[in-house]
């Protein structure tokens with residue numbers, strides 16, 4: 001942890017002034033200019049529902065890739081966020097679960113809808129870093145690395161039903177109301193930051209999916225309000241959680257790769273919208289996580305299950321060719337001259353199927369509890 005202390009000091013010094021409307025943090029890349037990280041979402045259940053098993057495999061992969069940091073796509077603490085800064089769940093669901101040495105790196109967290117059901121300001125409070133210095137959580141912010149900029153977006157306030165039909169749930173909207181002003185400031189800040197970005201890779205991270213064929217499906221509010229901005233500003237990837245699955249959508253309608261990593265604990269077998277197949281390249285309805293490796297011209301995304309088994313690989317290349325290729329496992333890349341922008345995409349390992357993956361231990365990879373179904 002001593003090394004991490006140095007990182008914290010370094011990063012604190014690198015907190016730049018608020019750039020535009022979003023705070024900007026800097027994170028250094030490796031000596032060779034590359035960057036690697038793991039992504040997890042929908043996790044905090046005190047180790048249950050295979051959270052600990054996923055954490056163990058994350059530790060192994062993080063060690064192998066010598067990761068630079070971790071991204072959490074939100075729903076950090078179930079069922080109702082943190083009750084306060086002294087909530088023991090912070091340690092029992094985070095510090096005492098992700099214990100591998102390789103995971104003692106910065107964690108950049110966004111908030112999910114479940115986090116808004118608790119004391120939302122507790123998760124945002126820097127005092128948590130005294131308990132665990134890895135923790136960084138803000139509503140919307142930028143992590144600037146030399147080769148990539150990560151734009152973290154607070155997506156929960158976009159979703160109408162949390163305001164209009166909250167059912168029995170109470171949401172902590174401190175700092176969000178009036179809602180329209182909050183959203184318009186957020187979108188303006190994001191757009192300004194994207195327009196100013198000179199990074200080779202532009203990656204947006206939010207809790208809710210823009211596109212998904214999982215339980216919740218597409219988030220219409222994000223399709224209307226967020227998608228036009230990220231499409232117009234050459235974003236390469238949109239990474240999210242919320243649907244408790246692993247998923248890759250690469251639609252011909254958009255240059256953006258839609259990547260879901262929401263398998264940090266509870267998952268639901270067969271919870272899939274089979275009508276929403278457009279662009280789906282991979283869907284896994286069990287628990288797991290994702291890694292991301294970035295170089296100047298190439299990016300690799302890998303999805304893993306709770307056994308650390310590789311389920312799906314996405315390769316992205318920032319060549320100048322306007323080609324789009326899909327490579328099935330064991331075959332050569334197939335390219336066509338579709339004018340989809342300066343990015344080449346090919347996938348391997350998994351078959352190009354949207355059917356739920358059948359793993360040899362599927363009963364262990366999906367834990368059911370119909371009485372406490374929380375998504």
Ligand SMILES: [Zn+2]
Nearest residue numbers: 075112113242
């Ligand atoms: Zn959620």
